[in-house]
Amino acid sequence: MLxxxxxxxxxxxxxxxxxxxxxxxxxxxxVGKEMLKGVRDRIDRFLKAEKKFDRFNAIYLGSGWGGKDQxxxxxxxxxxxxxxxWTTKDGKRSKETPSQLAMDTPENQxxxxxxxxxxxxxxxxINTIKRILDSIIPLPDITPHPPA
Numbered sequence: 001m002l003x004x005x006x007x008x009x010x011x012x013x014x015x016x017x018x019x020x021x022x023x024x025x026x027x028x029x030x031v032g033k034e035m036l037k038g039v040r041d042r043i044d045r046f047l048k049a050e051k052k053f054d055r056f057n058a059i060y061l062g063s064g065w066g067g068k069d070q071x072x073x074x075x076x077x078x079x080x081x082x083x084x085x086w087t088t089k090d091g092k093r094s095k096e097t098p099s100q101l102a103m104d105t106p107e108n109q110x111x112x113x114x115x116x117x118x119x120x121x122x123x124x125x126i127n128t129i130k131r132i133l134d135s136i137i138p139l140p141d142i143t144p145h146p147p148a
Contacts, residue, residue: 008039023039058076058087061102076101084097
């Protein structure tokens with residue numbers, strides 16, 4: 001007799017009173033466990049094994065915080081349930097949002113080189129502006145001083 005059918009992670013689970021086991025179907029096979037938790041754990045292992053991910057390279061666009069260089073190439077190792085990505089760079093692992101990453105393509109690498117060139121020019125311009133501001137003659141001190 002089947003009792004108490006319900007769903008866990010969109011997989012139907014039922015209790016088979018005849019064999020006194022919780023059951024579900026995974027990959028075309030019926031799986032049975034004495035405890036409901038056992039079936040849920042089995043479902044979790046099945047879904048994790050089924051969730052394959054091919055690693056690929058991406059360009060890190062973040063600020064360089066956490067030891068990574070901005071615009072460096074990182075390896076995407078997996079995607080999290082909330083849509084972020086796990087990355088590795090030089091043996092260090094970190095979680096990044098999609099907005100911090102870009103596809104590692106020749107076109108994007110060319111754009112990154114253009115950004116680096118512009119940023120280098122920006123540094124020169126900012127330093128030039130500071131030098132010019134430092135050379136501007138300030139107003140003379142016109143506050144009245146009491147006679148000595």
